[in-house]
Each structure stands twice: as C-alpha cells, then as structure tokens.
Amino acid sequence: MKVTAVETIECDAGWRNYYFVKISTDKGIVGWSEYDEGFGSPGVGAIIEKLKGRLIGQSVNNHEQFFQLAYCLTRPATGGVIGQAMGAIENALLDAKAKGLGVPCYELLGGKLRDQVPVYWSHCPTWRINHPQFYGNAVTDLEGVKKTAAEVKARGFTALKTNLFIHEDGPAFAWRPGFAVPFKPELPVTPKLIRNIRQHLEALREGGGPDLGILIDINFNAKPEGLLKLLRALSDLDLFWVEIDSYTPKGLAYVRQHSPFPISSCETLIGMKEFLPFFEYQAMDVAIIDGVWNGMFQALKIAALADAHDVNVAPHNFYGDLCTLMNAHFAAAVPNLHIMEVDIDRLPWEGELFTHAPEFKDGCLIVPDRPGWGTDPIEKELRARPPKVTGGLLQYKRA
Structure with missing residues (x-):
C-alpha cells in the first residue's frame, strides 16, 4: 500500500484552530493524524508540505524509514516545528498502516x-x-x-x-x-x-x-x-x-x-x-x-x-x-x-x-x-468550518 497524496486541513475550533494530516493511498485507505500550530508552533503545516514529496510513492508500512530519512534531511535544524511535522506524518502513517492490517494502532x-x-x-x-x-x-x-x-x-x-x-x-x-x-x-x-x-x-x-x-x-x-x-x-x-x-x-x-x-x-x-x-x-x-x-x-x-x-x-x-x-x-x-x-x-x-x-x-x-486510531475526522464537516483565527498563543490577548 503506497502513499498517493499528503494534505493538510484546518478547521475552526473557537479560540484556536484544529489541524489535520490526511494521507491517501493506492488502496483507498486514508490515514489521519491531528497536529497543532497554536501552542508556540506556527508553520508545522508548511514543513509537512516541504517533506511530503519524499513520502509520495512510498509504502505506508515504512514509517520508521521515512522518519529517519526526514531526520537526515533536516538534521541542521532538528526538533521544533520540523520535529512536530515529522511526528504528524508518522502518526498518519501509523493510522493508514493499522487500517490496512485491520488492527487498532496499539497493536x-x-x-x-x-x-x-x-x-x-x-x-x-x-x-x-x-x-x-x-x-x-x-x-x-x-x-x-x-x-x-x-x-x-x-x-x-x-x-x-x-x-x-x-x-x-x-x-x-x-x-x-x-x-x-x-x-x-x-x-x-x-x-x-x-x-x-x-x-x-x-x-x-x-x-x-x-x-x-x-x-x-x-x-x-x-x-x-x-x-x-x-x-x-x-x-x-x-x-x-x-x-x-x-x-x-x-x-x-x-x-x-x-x-x-x-x-x-x-x-x-x-x-x-x-x-x-x-x-x-x-x-x-x-x-x-x-x-x-x-x-x-x-x-x-x-x-x-x-x-x-x-x-x-x-x-x-x-x-x-x-x-x-x-x-x-x-x-x-x-x-x-x-x-x-x-x-x-x-x-x-x-x-x-x-x-x-x-x-x-x-x-x-x-x-x-x-x-x-478508532476515529476519523469527517472531512466535509472540517471544510464546512474554515479556520477563523491564527489560534493559540499568537492570537490570545487579555483586554
């Protein structure tokens, strides 16, 4: 089962936004993960966009291989939002892999x-x-x-x-x-x-x-x-x-x-x-x-x-x-x-x-x-609530 597309989706979550990675595969299985940009982490989605080219066409099963490759490619600036982007992709790969095997992710x-x-x-x-x-x-x-x-x-x-x-x-x-x-x-x-x-x-x-x-x-x-x-x-x-x-x-x-x-x-x-x-x-x-x-x-x-x-x-x-x-x-x-x-x-x-x-x-x-993971985002509902604020620490002010 190979990755055919990687997409990020944002939706309104009131005082902040929710952020998701959607990984599509050639078997019709979709892997999802949720990540965050509001807790001092602006730009995670932009890093995912930069990394996804190395993932498309690869097996969803080889999440550790992708993680190690991404680590090598970003080694001079390891951690931070780059590490969070790698984690978000890994989590979506785990979801797709588990669904392909028909098992919960804890397996x-x-x-x-x-x-x-x-x-x-x-x-x-x-x-x-x-x-x-x-x-x-x-x-x-x-x-x-x-x-x-x-x-x-x-x-x-x-x-x-x-x-x-x-x-x-x-x-x-x-x-x-x-x-x-x-x-x-x-x-x-x-x-x-x-x-x-x-x-x-x-x-x-x-x-x-x-x-x-x-x-x-x-x-x-x-x-x-x-x-x-x-x-x-x-x-x-x-x-x-x-x-x-x-x-x-x-x-x-x-x-x-x-x-x-x-x-x-x-x-x-x-x-x-x-x-x-x-x-x-x-x-x-x-x-x-x-x-x-x-x-x-x-x-x-x-x-x-x-x-x-x-x-x-x-x-x-x-x-x-x-x-x-x-x-x-x-x-x-x-x-x-x-x-x-x-x-x-x-x-x-x-x-x-x-x-x-x-x-x-x-x-x-x-x-x-x-x-x-035991639940999926409902894509139609996410898109029906487009993001309204930058969210989190960058948005919050006391009057």
Whole structure:
C-alpha cells in the first residue's frame, strides 16, 4: 500500500484552530493524524508540505524509514516545528498502516496492556475562565472555581489540573508571563501571585473534597528562584503534582530536590536526545511526552528511555478528539503509564467533526478497538468550518 497524496486541513475550533494530516493511498485507505500550530508552533503545516514529496510513492508500512530519512534531511535544524511535522506524518502513517492490517494502532506499539486509561480533567476551570463563550459555565470568581471542582467529583473523575489565575482585580484572569500574558519576561513571583494561587487551590480543595487529586501547571511562568518561593509557600497543601516547563535540566533538578511535591515536566521536548539529560539529572518525577509532536512510535522510544530510568510517563494532550484517541493507544501500550491528560470541556460542535468521540467510565478513558486510531475526522464537516483565527498563543490577548 503506497502513499498517493499528503494534505493538510484546518478547521475552526473557537479560540484556536484544529489541524489535520490526511494521507491517501493506492488502496483507498486514508490515514489521519491531528497536529497543532497554536501552542508556540506556527508553520508545522508548511514543513509537512516541504517533506511530503519524499513520502509520495512510498509504502505506508515504512514509517520508521521515512522518519529517519526526514531526520537526515533536516538534521541542521532538528526538533521544533520540523520535529512536530515529522511526528504528524508518522502518526498518519501509523493510522493508514493499522487500517490496512485491520488492527487498532496499539497493536503497532507492542499491544494493549490496559483496556482503560486513568485520566485527569485538564484546564479546570481554565477553559471556563478564559473561553466561556465556547465552553459555557463561565467561571469568574473563587465560588465558581469551587463549583467546578465539585462537578469534577460528581462526574466520577478522580483528579483535575489547573493553571495560574489572579482573582483580586475583578473577574478572574490567567497569569501567563511565560507566554507574554502579561509581557513580563523576568517572570516575577510576587506575594500577590502566591496569595491568589493559594486561594485558587484552596477553593478547588473545598469543592472537590479531600480525595480529589489536584495538579497545578506552572508552565514556563517562573524561574527556579520564583518556583522555590512558590512551592515553599504552598508546602502545607496536598497536591498530586506540580508541572513545570524548563529547558534547563540542572535547574529543574535543583527545584525538584527542594520541592515538597512531585514534579512533572518535559511536555515541550522532542526526541530522546532532548529528554536524556532530564533523566540523567533526575530532574522530574513524571515525564510528560507529547506524542502528537513526537510521533507515537518515537514517543514509545522515549517512554522506554523513561522506564530505564524508573520514571513513569504521562501523555500531553490538550487538542481535539482525534488527539485524545491517538494518545489513548500510546497510553494503552506503555508499561510505565502514570495518568493521561484530557480536556473534558469540549466545543459544542466537537461531535460533528469526528466519527467517534472518546468514551469515559469511572474516571477512565476507554481504549477503542476499532482499526487505526478508532476515529476519523469527517472531512466535509472540517471544510464546512474554515479556520477563523491564527489560534493559540499568537492570537490570545487579555483586554
């Protein structure tokens, strides 16, 4: 079965866009993957266009051969959006290959170890604060934060992840200087910020009860000095983990050594070579792997590297429903899975875009047994919702 065409398609996803790779074959089988350009990655689609000429006419089965060829051809600028483009193509090849064999993609990743994947409700109540026009149930204050945590518990989820917010200056708003919202490149951690983070976490605990796992994502919003100041101020709280993004393994290792909480990290890294020093310096307790960026077959290698260092992994997943099911196959196959990220708040029209939606039971994601990833984008519906914004970090501004 050979590749006859490679195409990228974008569609409107409210405050951002969704992006897809469609690989057509001479057997009529179509392989799909979802990727992203909004999380600091503009231009992935342009790289796919540059790479696809080396793929057309080749067998969909030889995804590792294509990956190694593409790596050689882009070696001077490895990683970044180039690595993400390679991962997006690899994921579409895996889908086509699995469909040709009539098996779920997890069979190509070593087989299924679990039928259900434990998940946490991510961006809670972040999407309801930042984008209530698309998700409803607007949250503007600490009482709304508390009610959202109660909803998480009532719906059977055992954990949630939240972000940084200021509650004192009118309606709640996100604090994201690491992404220039506001633009403060020194990344200050002030008493006011600490006070607001603490109030936010206490409201979640009050609403969710003593057994709900609470995760907080600091992203790139503080440097080690500020991180330690914040972690010490929160040390009496019960947190599942603190998530920190960093490109400095020694600095992150220092923070971890002095943290009262488990540290998760690495969601923005691409390839084993970028992950390796973080394992060698024991910089994190849990390695977050973005299989959408890396490609699920490459992500499997990173998970094996983590396992060799006695570190569990968690998929990074905050995209559309196809990405959720792509990550479900990875999570089903890796032995050292900790927990998986899922955005439970969805767009009103999300169900119109895909043939099958993710299924949840008792706080877990059911691993689909359908061939390929277990869902396909509905091309007609994608094209009926053309992209409206550049999306993500390049678009977002606080009024």
